[in-house]
Amino acid sequence: MAAKPKLYYFDGRGRMESVRWLLAAAGVEFEEVLLQTAEELQDLIKGGKLMYQQVPMVEIDGMKMVQTRAILRYIAAKYNLYGKDxxxxxxxxxxxxxxxxxxxxxxxxxxxxxxxxxxxxxxxxxxxxxxxxxxxxxxxxxxxxxxxxxxxxxxxxxxxxxxxxxxxxxxxxxxxxxxxxxxxxxxxxxxPRIQKFLQPGSPRKLPMDAAGFEAIEKIFNLEKGLLVKHSGLILADL
The missing domain is CATH 1.20.1050.10 (Glutathione S-transferase Yfyf (Class Pi); Chain A, domain 2)
Known part of the structure; x- marks a missing residue:
């Protein structure tokens, strides 16, 4: 029996959430390695598991896949969710x-x-x-x-x-x-598979709250007051 896909990310939505959704829609059970510290992220980097030194990363079919769109396209094609031609x-x-x-x-x-x-x-x-x-x-x-x-x-x-x-x-x-x-x-x-994923207790993540933001700060060493302009929005790290 093939091993379950293993998802490496923090305990939040971010770019991994769409991967969780797509695997759930395909009826594929998966495991998660939820990073909690900057040291855990650095261990992945030092171990050569992250091609671009960043997550998300998914282990599936003997591969360590990075880059969200590449991961999603692979999953969609593998589980017949990518059209017929x-x-x-x-x-x-x-x-x-x-x-x-x-x-x-x-x-x-x-x-x-x-x-x-x-x-x-x-x-x-x-x-x-x-x-x-x-x-x-x-x-x-x-x-x-x-x-x-x-x-x-x-x-x-x-x-x-x-x-x-x-x-x-x-x-x-x-x-x-x-x-x-x-x-x-x-x-x-x-x-049925989507309905199951929408139920409480599923791997689906909730919107980020203050505690979630603090956890991300610890993992990624975000700088305070960093301004980001994105599609007309003025955004900042709190």
Whole structure:
């Protein structure tokens, strides 16, 4: 029996969360090595396990895989979540890459200055409803199928549900103008493997809180007051 994939990251969402989602959608059980100290990260680096000296890293099929998109593409292809031909794979890639633009903004929200938080949440909601969600609403309406690409579950569907839930955490009611996305959310959430992943006690991580941020500071030695500009948001390490 093949060993379970092993995920190396901190105890939080970050870039590993989409990997957790995709493995869950594929029905693949996995183990996690949750880093707690800077020394643990350095041990991985010194041991030559991290190609670019950074996580996430996933051990699977005898490989130590890094770079989130590469990991996700491998998992999607391995478990038949990457379309049936090159054209479908291209569509999946285009949809997912668009979602990543918004996903990365949301991922950086915990680093924002407190006084900018409400403004940043509004920016996320605006970008979602004006630029991104209309694309997926149109796609679902255009071909009349249950999924974004073809008529079977793909990486794009899994990532879209993950993104919708993250945007709803920022601002409720964002799907009010998107009936197809409302149907999509309800339908995909009821798939047995997804439904299981959404239940309390699953490997799905909660939004980052103050304690989670402190843990990340310890692991990655983040500098105080580091300003980051990302897609119009002014963000900072607290």
């Amino acid at each position: 090159l054209k479908e794979q291209l569509l999946i890639d285009m949809y997912v890459e668009g979602m990543r633009d918004l996903y990365d903004i949301i991922m950086l929200l915990p680093f924002a200055l407190p006084e900018d938080q409400e403004k940043n949440l509004s920016i996320v909601a605006e970008k979602a409803t004006q630029r991104f969600f209309p694309v997926y609403e149109k796609a679902l309406k255009g071909h009349g199928e249950n999924y974004l690409v073809g008529n079977q579950l793909s990486w794009a569907d899994v990532h879209l549900l993950e993104l919708i839930l993250m945007v709803e955490e920022c601002k409720s009611g964002v799907l009010s103008a998107f009936p197809k996305l409302q149907e999509f959310k309800a339908r995909i959430s009821k798939l």
